[in-house]
Amino acid sequence: MEYRSLGQSGLKVPALSFGAGTFGGSGPLFSHWGQSDAAQARRLVDICLEAGVNLFDTADVYSNGASEEVLGQAIKGRRDAVLISTKTSLPMGDGPNDAGSSRFRLIRAVDDALRRLQTDYIDILQLHAFDAHTPVEEVLSTLDTLVRAGKVRYTGVSNFAGWQIMKSLAVAERHGWPRYVVNQVYYSLVGRDYEWDLMPLGADQGLGAMVWSPLGWGRLTGKIRRGTPLPEASRLHETASFGPPVEDEYLYRVVDALDAVAAETGRSVPQIALNWLLQRPTISTVIIGARNEEQLRQNLGALGWSLTPEQVAQLDAASAVTAPYPYFPYRRQEGFARLNPPMAG
Template identity: 70%
Template sequence: MRYRTLGASGLRVPELGLGTGTFAGSGPLFGEWGTAGPEQARRLVDLSLDAGVTLFDSADVYSEGAAEEVLGQAVQGRRDRVLLSTKVGLPTGAGPQDAGTSRSRLIRTTEDALRRLRTDRIDLLQLHAFDASTPVEETLSALDALVRDGKVRYVGASNFSGWQLMKSLAAADRLHTPRHVAHQVYYSPVGRDYEWELMPLGLDQGVGALVWSPLGWGRLTGRIRRGLPLPERSRLHRTSGFGPPVADELLFDVVDVLLEVAAETGRTVPQVAINWLLRRPTVASVIIGARTEEQLIDNLGAVGWELDPEQVERLDAVSRREAPYPYYPYRRQEGFARLDPPLFA
């Protein structure tokens, strides 16, 4: 396992992190992801640590906080060996104080997360979504207080648009509060929108990407193929409305090439897809998830080897799609490209 610096910070994170959406799964979404209890979760953490994975990511909305509780139990006795990352800000109830990142709610939800995780500090606290109803200055000052109190080490964001992230970074510079050093984003071979604006922003501003759903919401497991029905246990049967949409034509074109490269390298489709992501600019860590030990072991096999340049180019080509305005001129027209060369053709 190799380790990378997270954005413009001194924090070193492993290439792969373990997501805990499969821990204590309940409800229509997380119940389909996985239901690992304390014993199974501890085994998954054991396997991860043995492979060099030290980053464990959660959120207060994962199974209504139960995922954080199970993770806290799983890392008991080895807190100093792990990095705990969690996310706050999404609604956790119907009340007026049950959503957003106001000062009062941000401090309360962070303290609740600390209690569930059984720890005195969170290594990376991420805002799960941008809260347009709270002044960004209020949110940043609350984060600053949490850092000064030693309850949080680093701060980040998740699912922000470009202007939302840049507004937060500019305000942090103006107020001299901690900047977001991480942005947890959706990015996969069947979902490359991250490259259009957020990746250049991350390069320019020193914000590292933590990638969620690298397998395109379960589409790139190798079990979904052209001309075949969805596997009976595929979570796409019940959770397709939650995840990012992917056109069938794009999906099957990408899967065809992933299968070819997997055969050439002796690897699996998920391993090839994750390895491709780890080569992309700004990507600090890919967050993998697993319902079983077998799935985890397979995903851990995505590191320690490299795709060759020709294989990367084939995957680039088949997954490439036209960017929307105002991004496409910078890819297609020489005059625009001279001013701001695109990261990818």
């Protein structure tokens, strides 16, 4: 296993980490991700640890806390061998203080997560969304309190805009509070928006990326191709509306390129899509999910080899899209590109 620094911190994390959203699945979204019970989850954790994957990511909102509970049961007796990443801020109820990042909510949410996970500390706590109703100073001072109390080791964000991250980092630096070291982002060959703003920000400010949904919300599994109907068993039938939209022709163009590289390398389409991500700038870890052992072992096969520069260029070209203003001039005009060379693509 390759281990990388988590952003500009001293914490080392595996290049691939495991997403526990498939644990204890319930509800209209998470039941389609997976429904692993404690015994099944323990087996998946066994396989991960054998491969050197020791970082497990979850969130309080995943199946209303059930994911954290099952993960806590699956790692029981080996807490020192794993790193736990969890997230909070999204609604966990209908009450006025059941959502957000207020001091009241964060302290209660962390205590609840510790109880469900059966641990006394969280290695990486990430805010699942920006809370526009709570002052940034209140959020960061509370996170500082949690770090000083030993309940949280490192902090980060997910689904934040660039300006929201920069404002938070500036406030943290001004007061001497812990800076965010990780940004959990959606990034894939059919979702490259991360490259326009958040990737350069991460490189400049020392935020490592934890990539979620690296297979484009299940679109890059190798089961969807031009002229082929969506398989009946595909969870996209139920979950596509929850994720970022992808135009059919764009998807087919990317899959055609993946198929071509697969023919050259003998690797599977998911392995190629994951390997492409592992070579991108600022990436600390790519979160893989699995509902069974076969899927997990297949995804672990993305490690230990590298796409050639020519193959990367082929995938880059197939997945390229026109960036929005003010980013598109940097790619199209020599003067802008000279001052702001693109980091990827």
